[in-house]
Amino acid sequence: MMVEEQNKAGGLLGKELEAVVVDPASDWPLFAEKMRELIEVHKVDVIFGCWTSVSRKSVLPVVEELNGLLFYPVQYEGEESSKNVFYTGAAPNQQAIPAVDYLMNEVGAKRWVLAGTDYVYPRTTNKILESYLKQKGVAAEDIMINYTPFGHSDWQTIVSDIKSFGSAGKKTAVVSTINGDANVPFYKELGNQGISAEDIPVVAFSVGEEELSGIDTGPLVGHLAAWNYFMSAESEENDKFIETWQSFIKNDERVTNDPMEATYIGFKMWAEAVTKAGTTEVDKVRPAMYGLEVPNLAGGTAVMNTNHHLSKPVLIGEIQDDGQFEIVWSTDGEVKGDAWTDYLPESSVIVADWTDPINCGNYNTETKKCSGQNY
Numbered sequence: 575m576m577v578e579e580q581n582k583a584g585g586l587l588g589k590e591l592e593a594v595v596v597d598p599a600s601d602w603p604l605f606a607e608k609m610r611e612l613i614e615v616h617k618v619d620v621i622f623g624c625w626t627s628v629s630r631k632s633v634l635p636v637v638e639e640l641n642g643l644l645f646y647p648v649q650y651e652g653e654e655s656s657k658n659v660f661y662t663g664a665a666p667n668q669q670a671i672p673a674v675d676y677l678m679n680e681v682g683a684k685r686w687v688l689a690g691t692d693y694v695y696p697r698t699t700n701k702i703l704e705s706y707l708k709q710k711g712v713a714a715e716d717i718m719i720n721y722t723p724f725g726h727s728d729w730q731t732i733v734s735d736i737k738s739f740g741s742a743g744k745k746t747a748v749v750s751t752i753n754g755d756a757n758v759p760f761y762k763e764l765g766n767q768g769i770s771a772e773d774i775p776v777v778a779f780s781v782g783e784e785e786l787s788g789i790d791t792g793p794l795v796g797h798l799a800a801w802n803y804f805m806s807a808e809s810e811e812n813d814k815f816i817e818t819w820q821s822f823i824k825n826d827e828r829v830t831n832d833p834m835e836a837t838y839i840g841f842k843m844w845a846e847a848v849t850k851a852g853t854t855e856v857d858k859v860r861p862a863m864y865g866l867e868v869p870n871l872a873g874g875t876a877v878m879n880t881n882h883h884l885s886k887p888v889l890i891g892e893i894q895d896d897g898q899f900e901i902v903w904s905t906d907g908e909v910k911g912d913a914w915t916d917y918l919p920e921s922s923v924i925v926a927d928w929t930d931p932i933n934c935g936n937y938n939t940e941t942k943k944c945s946g947q948n949y
Contacts (some may be wrong), residue, residue, distance in 0.1 A: 575647035575822040576841045577885075586848050592649050594618055600625075602632045609633040613640045619854035620645065620844055622837055625754065627651055627695040634659070645844065645857045647836035649779055649801070655913040655926030655935035658856070660843075660863065661883050662836040665911040666702050672702060672888040673800035674749060674775045674902055678710065681775060683747035685716045687736050689760075692721040696751035699779070703749060706917040716744065726756045737767055740774045748776040757781055761793045771796030777890070783829035786897040794893045802872070802886040803835040804899040809873035829897070839876045840883065842868040864929065874908055881926035882935075883911025893900035 577593045585591055592841050594616045595887065598605040613636070621637070623643045624630040630646050637644045637658045649664040677683040686707055700719055707717055718739045720732055740746035752760055757778070762778070777798040783805050786794065805816065812830075815838065816868025820826045824895045847862035848854050870876040870886065877885040885908035891899025913926040914936070924945070926935045934944035 575819060576838065580845060586845055588850065598629065598745040602628050605629045605632040606636050609636040609642070610640070611837050613642045619643070622647065622840060626693065628693050631694060641856055643859065645837070645840035647833045647840060649832070651695045652913055652915055653698055653921060655882050657928060657935060659882060660840060660878065661911065662840040663833060664886065665883055665913065666915055667912045668698055668802060668886050668888055668909050669779055669800045670699050670703055671706060672905065673859070673890065674706065677747045677775065677777060680903065681747060682745045684744035685739065685742060685746040686712065686741060687719070687746065687748040688717065688719045689748055690721055690751035691753040691756060692723055696721065699751050702915045702917050709917060719734055722752070722756065724754060724756065727759045729760050733763040733767050733769070736774065737769055746774050748774060750776050750778040751780060752778070753780045757785060761797070765793035782831040783897060784831045786893065787829050789891060791895055791897050795895050797893050799891050799893065799899060801891065802888055803832045803870070804891045804901055805830045806891070806898050806901060807872040809871060811869050812871040815871050824939055835871045839870060840867055843878055877908065879910055880929045881911070881913045882928060883913055885910045
């Protein structure tokens with residue numbers, strides 16, 4: 575859609591853009607193959623893609639080896655900053671940490687269930703959250719951590735354990751990094767066992783409008799999600815985006831979601847950087863990205879920082895019975911994405927800055943050395 579819009583506006587540098595679409599079919603090694611194909615065979619100038627962190631980790635060595643340029647539009651666990659990747663989704667301090675603060679301060683949660691799908695994003699995010707909760711004075715016995723495989727469907731025992739954990743007389747909340755279609759049976763089982771959003775609220779990091787479309791949202795009503803954008807955000811930019819998208823897809827029932835906004839922002843910034851640099855060459859486009867500002871869809875401004883992460887607002891939404899979210903809380907303004915968390919000792923001393931004099935994605939402020947690739 576955005577390629578089409580850009581071409582209607584005259585393309586870039588006097589040329590039309592061409593979209594090359596490949597499908598790695600949720601097969602992680604295939605992501606790496608397709609990345610190589612895109613750069614070496616199709617000679618693409620930029621890639622917008624990958625969905626899970628494991629797919630991003632799969633393509634990372636390839637995009638770095640071939641000096642490609644990847645815009646990754648999904649919330650992730652942080653602990654990474656590559657010269658060849660711009661992270662337009664949320665880092666933990668732009669989603670996970672504010673969500674926990676909301677549950678702690680606004681809902682009064684004292685006991686915590688960290689429930690996730692068993693792969694890198696939930697495990698790293700929960701490692702950060704467990705450390706953060708303990709730093710906030712939460713006792714180890716008040717934290718329950720559980721992992722399930724992709725597509726997990728039998729939630730009876732786990733939900734029963736959550737119910738039991740929540741019956742200790744302290745307000746309990748679930749922080750969910752459960753990914754994909756495992757969410758539907760999870761919420762259904764909460765309903766089956768009589769656990770309402772008032773009893774034990776769930777805040778999800780991977781449930782958005784697209785995940786809710788076409789399913790019975792009854793069991794999910796009242797539960798929460800944390801993102802940087804919701805379709806229900808009120809702004810002129812968002813109204814225009816929704817109208818353009820539904821017109822393009824020829825379906826006024828189709829929804830928007832957070833990774834779409836992240837892609838929208840990334841694409842706009844890339845086009846602006848190419849215009850500014852006068853070329854699509856990666857080594858010239860990259861520095862042209864720093865400090866760029868484009869309107870986000872929530873009514874504010876997205877800024878690209880020198881650590882390759884955006885400044886974004888953080889929103890908490892409550893699931894409604896129509897599959898939309900009512901925004902119940904938001905930060906006062908944009909929050910700068912932190913590539914390396916402050917809440918793990920080994921990461922708290924690491925910074926990312928791809929400008930001189932540091933020019934490195936993982937610079938240790940104590941040893942004054944770059945602990946990874948130093949360009």
